[in-house]
Structures are given as structure tokens and as C-alpha cells.
Amino acid sequence: MMSLPKLSSYETRGTLPGNPACPACPHNIGLKIVGKVLGDRAVVVVPAGCTSIISGVWPKAGIDLPILHVPFASAGAVASGLKAAYQMKGEDAVVVVWSGDGGAADIGFATLSGAAIRNEDIIVIVSDNEAYMNTGIQASGTTPWKALTTTSPIHGKTEEKKDLALIMLMHKIPYVATASIAYPLDFAQKINRAAEIRGFKFIHLHSPCPPGWRFEGGKTVEIGKLAVETGAWILWEYKDGKLEISPTSRKYIDRNNRKPIKEYLKLQGRFKHLKEDDIKFIKEKIDNNWNYLLHLIETLNKP
Ligand SMILES: Cc1ncc(C[n+]2csc(CCOP(=O)(O)OP(=O)(O)O)c2C)c(N)n1
Ligand SMILES: [Mg+2]
Numbered sequence: 001m002m003s004l005p006k007l008s009s010y011e012t013r014g015t016l017p018g019n020p021a022c023p024a025c026p027h028n029i030g031l032k033i034v035g036k037v038l039g040d041r042a043v044v045v046v047p048a049g050c051t052s053i054i055s056g057v058w059p060k061a062g063i064d065l066p067i068l069h070v071p072f073a074s075a076g077a078v079a080s081g082l083k084a085a086y087q088m089k090g091e092d093a094v095v096v097v098w099s100g101d102g103g104a105a106d107i108g109f110a111t112l113s114g115a116a117i118r119n120e121d122i123i124v125i126v127s128d129n130e131a132y133m134n135t136g137i138q139a140s141g142t143t144p145w146k147a148l149t150t151t152s153p154i155h156g157k158t159e160e161k162k163d164l165a166l167i168m169l170m171h172k173i174p175y176v177a178t179a180s181i182a183y184p185l186d187f188a189q190k191i192n193r194a195a196e197i198r199g200f201k202f203i204h205l206h207s208p209c210p211p212g213w214r215f216e217g218g219k220t221v222e223i224g225k226l227a228v229e230t231g232a233w234i235l236w237e238y239k240d241g242k243l244e245i246s247p248t249s250r251k252y253i254d255r256n257n258r259k260p261i262k263e264y265l266k267l268q269g270r271f272k273h274l275k276e277d278d279i280k281f282i283k284e285k286i287d288n289n290w291n292y293l294l295h296l297i298e299t300l301n302k303p
Contacts, residue, residue, distance in 0.1 A: 013035035013036075013038075013039055013040070013042070013064050013065050014031050014032035014033070014034065014035025014036060014063065014064070014065065015028045015031045015032055015035070015054060015062060015063050015064075016061065016062055016063065016064055018062075019054050019055075019056060019062030019063070020053055020054060020056060020062060021050070021053075021054045021062070022209075022210060022211055022217070023210070023217040024210050024217035024218060024219075024220040025050070025054070025209070025210075025220075026127065026129060026181045026207035026208055026209060026220055026224070027050055027051050027054060027127050027129070027207060028054065029181040029184070029207075029220070029221075030098075030125070030127050030181050030187070030205055030207060031051070031054070031063060031065075031098065033181075033184050033187050033188050033191070034065070034096065034098065034125065034191060035063075035064070035065055036188065037188050037191040037192050037195070038094050038096070038191065038195060041092070041093065041094045041195070042065055042066070042093075042094050042096050043065075043066045043068070043082065043086075043093045043094070043095050043096070044063075044065050044066065044067045044068070044096045044097075044098050045067075045068050045070055045075050045078050045079045045082065045095065045096065045097045045098070046067050046068065046069055046070065046075075046097075046098050046099070047070055047071065047072045047073075047074070047075040047097075047099050047100070047103040047104075047107075047108055048069075048071070048072050048103065048134070049099065049100035049102065049103055049132075049133070049134050050100065050129075050133050050134040051063075051098060051100070051127070052069055052134070053134060055067055055069070068082065072102075072103050072107040072108050073107055073108050073110065073111060074108070074111055075097045075099055075103065075104075075108050075111060075112070075124075076097065076108065076110075076111030076112040076113075076114055076115035076116075076120075076122075076124070077111040077114065077115065079095050079096075079097045079115065079120065079122045079124075080115045080118065080120040080122065082095050083095040083120060083121050083122050087121075094123060094195050095121075095122045095123070096122070096123045096124075096125060097112075097122060097123070097124040097125065098125050098127065099112075099124065099125070099126050099127070100126070100127060100128075100129065100132070100133070100134070101126055101127075101128040101129065101130060101131070101140050101141070101142040101164070102131070102132040102138075102140040102141075103126075104124065104126040104164065105126070105128075105140060105141040105142050105162050105164045106140055106141045112124060112168075113171065115200060116168060116171040116173050116200045116202070117171060118200075119173060119174070119199045119200050120199075120200055121198055121199055121200070122200060122201070123191070123194045123195065123201040123202075123203065124200070124201070124202050124203070125191075125203045125205055126164060126202075126203070126204050126205060127181075127205045127207045128142050128164070128204060128205060128206055128207055129207045129208070129209035129212055129213075130142050130143045130144060130147065130161070130209070130212070130213070131143050131147075131149050131209070131212050133209050133211070133212045136150055137149050137150045137211070137212045138150055138151045139151045139152050139157045141161075141162040141164075142161050142162050142164060143157045143161065144157065144160075144161045145157055145158075145159065145160050145161065145282070145285070146271065146273075146274060146278055146282070147213075147270045147271065148214075148269070148270040148271070148272075148273065149212075149270070154273075155273070156270070156271075156273065156274075163289075164204055165177070165178050165202065165204035165236075166296075168202040168204075169238055169243070171200070173199060173200040173201070173202060174197050174198070174199040174200065174201065174239070175193070175194050175197050175199070175200070175201040175202065175238065175239050176201075176202045176203075176204075176237075176238040177190045177194070177202070177203050177204070177235075177236065177237040177238065177239075177246075178203070178204045178205075178206070178233070178234060178235055178236050178237075178246075179203055179204070179205045179206070179235065180205065180206040180207075180224045180225075180227065180228055180233060180235065181205060181206065181207050181208070181220070181221070181224050182206075182208075182220075182221045182222075182223075182224025182225040182227075182228065183224075183225075183228065183235065183248055186235060186246055186247075186248055187203075187205065190203055190237060191203065193237075193239060197239070206224060206227055206228075206233045207224075208220050208223040208224050208227070212270075213268045213269070213270050214268060214269025214270050214272075215267050215268050215269065219267060222267070223264065223267055223268065226259065226263055226264040226267070227264055228248060228249060228252070229252070229258065229259045229263075229264075230252075230258055230259045230260065230261045230263060230264045230286070231249075231252045231255070231258040231261075231286050231289075231290060232261060232264055232282075232286055234249050234252075234289065234290065234293060235248050235249040236249065236293065238300075241300075242300070242301050243296060243297045243300045243301060244297070245293075245294075245297070252290075253290070253294070255287060255290070258286075261279060261282055261283050261286060262279055265279065265282070
């Protein structure tokens with residue numbers, strides 16, 4: 001068992017230069033923020049995915065955080081056991097599961113849900129690039145409707161995007177939030193708050209992927225921002241029994257402030273086949289998501 005340095009020794013950690021991530025990879029951005037906030041306190045459990053590659057092959061290392069590589073379906077269970085082992089040794093560690101969407105929403109969902117129900121003292125961060133990217137862009141449960149993938153290559157995905165953060169909220173855990181790699185400060189604050197809370201914490205991180213979504217690498221952050229500005233990705237946070245739209249997204253509660261969804265979609269090759277009617281339908285879905293969330297806020301926050 002690794003032994004952790006004391007909480008006082010903060011250090012900037014995260015991904016290292018020259019690692020094998022694709023240029024402008026959102027996981028790289030997200031992991032840097034995790035490292036910056038948690039420093040030496042973090043121990044990271046990584047199920048299979050692009051991050052397994054980013055971390056490199058021994059004796060090289062692409063990520064300077066202690067990492068445990070685990071099979072897909074076990075991440076929630078391994079993290080629970082790891083935290084218990086640290087507790088038994090009297091050592092404090094922030095045990096973080098850093099998972100892809102396929103790993104969390106589909107293949108590893110059973111142990112994720114189990115750990116949440118047991119209210120294990122861990123943070124699960126799902127870096128959602130909306131497909132199984134590491135094996136060649138197969139559609140996952142969180143791939144959006146109509147997105148082209150290698151398993152939905154002509155008309156796009158026929159099913160809806162699974163709302164994993166709301167599913168986790170329904171587990172009645174103490175902390176759930178959505179975040180985006182395009183808003184590092186918001187994400188950092190959420191990691192920080194999560195680390196202060198005992199019990200199960202879940203952060204759903206929106207992570208635009210250049211090769212998977214078919215856009216130029218330089219646009220990762222621009223596309224992440226557009227997702228929020230068009231209202232397609234809503235930043236929210238549940239803590240202390242209250243659900244709130246995060247400050248960055250509050251402006252977009254009023255649908256007149258949202259940018260046209262076309263601006264987000266047109267930059268991505270995976271949506272290049274969309275017709276005007278599809279775009280109209282996507283806009284309606286976004287309005288419905290907002291209405292649903294606002295209604296939930298009203299219901300949950302009732303005194
Ligand atoms: C049980 C199991 N099934 C399939 C695979 C092959 N596999 C490795 S990475 C990966 C894709 C993971 O997708 P996701 O969790 O979304 O992470 P990403 O690569 O997109 O970051 C798959 C299917 C595996 N390693 N183990
Ligand atoms: Mg993925």
C-alpha cells in the first residue's frame with residue numbers, strides 16, 4: 001500500500017508534458033485541474049479508457065498522481081476498498097475515480113451505483129467525451145442523439161443521451177455536480193468542495209474530444225463553452241440538500257440568452273448530417289431539459 005504525504009504538502013500535480021494524449025485532449029485538461037486542486041492528497045482509480053493510455057507505460061509516466069489501473073466494472077468497488085484500507089491505516093487520502101463515460105454510465109455502472117448507495121467516502125469524476133473513444137469512437141449511453149460514431153455511422157445514434165448526473169442525484173448522495181473542462185475555475189471549486197464532504201461525491205465533467213467529435217484540436221475549450229452558452233450542457237450543483245444552477249449557467253435559464261444551438265453543432269463533424277428539423281428537435285430537447293431541472297430544483301428545495 002502506498003503511503004500518502006501529509007495534507008499540508010500541496011503540490012501541483014496532474015498530467016506531464018509529452019504524454020501520449022491527443023493534442024487538445026480534454027482528459028488532459030481535466031486531470032491537470034484535479035492535480036492542481038488535490039495535489040498530493042489524491043489517489044486515482046482509473047478504469048480502462050483513453051486515460052489508461054495517457055498515463056503511459058512503465059518506466060515512463062504521463063500523469064504524476066498515484067494511479068491504480070483497474071478493470072472497467074470494478075472501479076467503484078476498488079475505490080471503496082482503497083478508501084477503507086487508508087482509513088484502517090489511519091491515513092487520509094482523497095480517493096478519486098477518474099472514469100470515462102463508457103466506464104461509468106454503461107460497463108461500470110453496477111459498482112458505481114453500489115458505492116453510491118453505500119455512501120462510500122470517495123469522489124467519482126466522469127470525464128464525458130460522449131463515446132468509447134479509446135477503442136475507436138463507439139457510441140456509449142451518454143452519446144447524444146444523432147451523433148455519428150463508428151457504431152452509428154450514417155444516421156447517428158438513435159437513442160437519447162443518458163443523464164448520469166441526475167441518475168446519481170437519485171441515489172441520494174451528499175454531493176453531485178456537473179462541470180466542464182471549459183470552465184476550470186468552476187470545476188476546481190467543485191472538486192474542492194467535494195473533497196471537504198464526507199460520503200459519496202459525483203462530478204459529471206463535459207469533455208469535448210477533437211478526434212471523436214471531429215473538430216480541430218484548437219477548439220476544445222471553444223466547443224466546451226458553446227455547450228454551456230447554448231444551454232446544451234447545464235452547470236449545476238447539489239450540496240447540503242439544495243440543488244442550484246451554477247453561476248456560469250444562471251444567465252441561460254432565460255432561453256433568450258442562449259446562443260443558437262446550431263453554433264455548437266456546426267463545429268462538429270459528428271453532427272454534419274443534421275437537417276433543420278433535427279436541429280429544431282434538439283433545441284426542444286434542450287428546453288425540456290431546462291424545464292425538467294428547474295422543476296426538480298423547485299421540488300427538491302421546498303422547505
Ligand atoms: C471489460 C472490457 N470491455 C472492453 C474493453 C475495451 N475498452 C478499453 S478502453 C474502452 C473505451 C472506454 O470508453 P470510455 O469509458 O468512454 O473512456 P474514453 O476512452 O472515452 O476516455 C474499451 C471499450 C476493456 N478494456 N474491458
Ligand atoms: Mg468516453
